[in-house]
Amino acid sequence: MENTAIEKKYNIWIIILSVTIPLVVAVLFSVKLKDFGFNVTPLSFLPPIYATINGITAVLLVSAVWFIKNGKREVHERLMKLAIGCSVVFLGMYVAYHMTADSTKFGDANFDGQVDLAETAQLGILRYVYYFILITHIILSIIVIPFVLVTYVRALSKSFERHKKIARITFPIWLYVAVTGVIVYLMISPYYAH
Numbered sequence: 001m002e003n004t005a006i007e008k009k010y011n012i013w014i015i016i017l018s019v020t021i022p023l024v025v026a027v028l029f030s031v032k033l034k035d036f037g038f039n040v041t042p043l044s045f046l047p048p049i050y051a052t053i054n055g056i057t058a059v060l061l062v063s064a065v066w067f068i069k070n071g072k073r074e075v076h077e078r079l080m081k082l083a084i085g086c087s088v089v090f091l092g093m094y095v096a097y098h099m100t101a102d103s104t105k106f107g108d109a110n111f112d113g114q115v116d117l118a119e120t121a122q123l124g125i126l127r128y129v130y131y132f133i134l135i136t137h138i139i140l141s142i143i144v145i146p147f148v149l150v151t152y153v154r155a156l157s158k159s160f161e162r163h164k165k166i167a168r169i170t171f172p173i174w175l176y177v178a179v180t181g182v183i184v185y186l187m188i189s190p191y192y193a194h
Helices: 003-030 046-069 073-100 117-123 126-156 160-191
Strands: none
Touching (some): 003 073, 003 126, 073 126, 117 126, 126 160
């Protein structure tokens, strides 16, 4: 099969997944299983695990770039597949956590579910830093989906020059999403209910 034919074969799936994944995550994010009568224990052990997975993803991405620059294509390929796998596992855990737990409010030092004026004042500029990182993380995590898929399909179809071109865009976005996922967790973790 010709390279472009392979890519065309996957294009519809890239579009479907790029639209469906963010929509499904948004819908599931707002679903709380307890609201449907399920007696579930919040999966409060998941955030440090999925934050660690984000960190591992970042290490895999940097390592994969290092290996490809040193001519180790097979290692690069394995690491990239692991990075994609980590992202999928992260997404599953993230959704599972948010379906079983109430949202944590950044700055809610007394754990009452509200951030009052005193708590807001105590945060100062850190509040704006947190929300900037969080918002850019969320937006770029949506934007990166089609980039990752297209980059992967171009490698799969052995269109390596075109793969390299888009990988130069995909890599920094994906790395930013992975690293900021860890930062967001570290910043909000003191406010998780005990």
